[in-house]
Amino acid sequence: MKRDLLTILDLNREEIEGLLARARVLKSWHRQGRSHTPLAGKTLAMIFDKPSTRTRVSFEVGMAQLGGTSIYLAPGQTQLARNEPVADTAQVLSRYVNGVVIRTFAQETVEELAAHASIPVINGLTDSHHPCQVLSDLLTIRERFQDLAHLKVAWVGDGNNMANSWITAALHLDFTLYLACPQGYEPDTDLVQQAQKTGKRVYLTQDPQAAVADVQVINTDVWASMGQEDEAATRREVFKPYQVNAALLQLARPEAMVLHCLPAHRGEEIAAEVIDGPQSMVWDQAENRLHFQKALLEWLLG
Numbered sequence: 001m002k003r004d005l006l007t008i009l010d011l012n013r014e015e016i017e018g019l020l021a022r023a024r025v026l027k028s029w030h031r032q033g034r035s036h037t038p039l040a041g042k043t044l045a046m047i048f049d050k051p052s053t054r055t056r057v058s059f060e061v062g063m064a065q066l067g068g069t070s071i072y073l074a075p076g077q078t079q080l081a082r083n084e085p086v087a088d089t090a091q092v093l094s095r096y097v098n099g100v101v102i103r104t105f106a107q108e109t110v111e112e113l114a115a116h117a118s119i120p121v122i123n124g125l126t127d128s129h130h131p132c133q134v135l136s137d138l139l140t141i142r143e144r145f146q147d148l149a150h151l152k153v154a155w156v157g158d159g160n161n162m163a164n165s166w167i168t169a170a171l172h173l174d175f176t177l178y179l180a181c182p183q184g185y186e187p188d189t190d191l192v193q194q195a196q197k198t199g200k201r202v203y204l205t206q207d208p209q210a211a212v213a214d215v216q217v218i219n220t221d222v223w224a225s226m227g228q229e230d231e232a233a234t235r236r237e238v239f240k241p242y243q244v245n246a247a248l249l250q251l252a253r254p255e256a257m258v259l260h261c262l263p264a265h266r267g268e269e270i271a272a273e274v275i276d277g278p279q280s281m282v283w284d285q286a287e288n289r290l291h292f293q294k295a296l297l298e299w300l301l302g
């Protein structure tokens with residue numbers, strides 16, 4: 001049976017652990033210059049309704065390194081833009097390619113594509129989730145802190161797609177997650193409730209200082225996500241107290257790492273002194289998208 005990655009909830013804990021372990025192996029092989037081409041003859045279609053640097057490039061490079069090829073379908077460049085049904089597109093692509101990455105607005109679009117495709121569908125970001133980013137961020141964290149069970153992770157800022165994916169990760173793994181979001185900008189209420197009902201250590205607050213106290217990982221993201229450009233000015237005012245700056249970082253553990261999925265806005269959600277400072281892991285974080293997604297592609301398409 002084909003498998004999809006629409007949210008992190010599509011995986012179980014063992015599968016997440018397996019992918020993280022495999023990504024570390026593939027990363028070390030890559031560093032050694034060792035060729036590994038299990039996807040020779042396979043093709044990945046990449047439907048993008050929003051811009052992308054990291055997701056697009058890391059999936060394309062990942063497919064190439066695994067011996068396969070990819071086809072980038074730019075915003076507005078398929079018949080989807082002229083209202084060809086998602087279900088029909090799913091059936092047609094299933095006759096040509098071995099897997100699809102889709103970046104779009106509604107999570108329902110990704111679900112519909114997966115429901116009608118006989119090939120694996122990977123969510124490359126929707127308004128609600130960004131599973132590939134958070135799973136590869138777990139790889140970045142693991143490289144520094146082996147023991148996730150005793151890890152305290154903070155999310156500071158918008159309760160957006162990234163925040164939701166962090167909650168889904170916490171539903172499967174044992175780390176403690178503190179989310180500091182302004183009122184009215186909280187993550188998915190159902191996910192928060194699910195975490196709380198199942199006894200997971202997921203805590204929501206409006207106080208960024210409380211959220212980062214004693215944590216080993218601080219995460220943030222843009223204040224206005226793709227598709228929210230019209231709200232950017234309002235959001236800049238609302239989110240001002242949520243900037244990750246040196247004063248906030250001081251409250252975390254001295255060994256704390258700072259993550260940002262990028263693109264970043266220095267002086268808004270993150271101060272330049274932090275993102276360009278010694279505790280920032282953002283470049284390793286961006287690199288790890290490649291290694292994690294190669295493990296994912298190998299597993300889903302191999």
Ligand code: CP
Pocket residue numbers: 051052053054055056125133261262263
């Ligand atoms: N972090 C991330 O997904 O970046 P892109 O939007 O550049 O793909």
Ligand code: NVA
Pocket residue numbers: 125126160161162221222224225226261262263
């Ligand atoms: N929350 C951001 C993430 C970008 C990778 C957005 O959706 O635009």
